[in-house]
Amino acid sequence: MAKFIHTGEKPGKGNYSCTNCGTNVNLGEQDKMPPCPKCTNTSFSRE
Ligand SMILES: [Zn+2]
Numbered sequence: 001m002a003k004f005i006h007t008g009e010k011p012g013k014g015n016y017s018c019t020n021c022g023t024n025v026n027l028g029e030q031d032k033m034p035p036c037p038k039c040t041n042t043s044f045s046r047e
Contacts, residue, residue, distance in 0.1 A: 003046060004043055004045055005033055005044045005045070007032075007033050007035050007042035009032070009033050010031065010033070011027065011033060012027070012029060013027060013029045014027060014046060014047070016033065016045065016047060017047055018039065018041050018043075019043045019045055020036065020043070021036065021038050021041065023036055023037060023038045023039070024047070
């Protein structure tokens with residue numbers, strides 16, 4: 001089951017996709033999840 005990650009969390013290094021538009025966001029170890037660059041959605045799933 002998918003675990004959702006939200007804007008402002010630090011989920012760790014990896015690829016995440018916006019649950020609204022599917023845009024890919026790549027984060028490093030210490031990066032905070034930004035809002036989706038396309039639709040400003042704040043919910044993501046780990047790829
Ligand atoms: Zn989006």
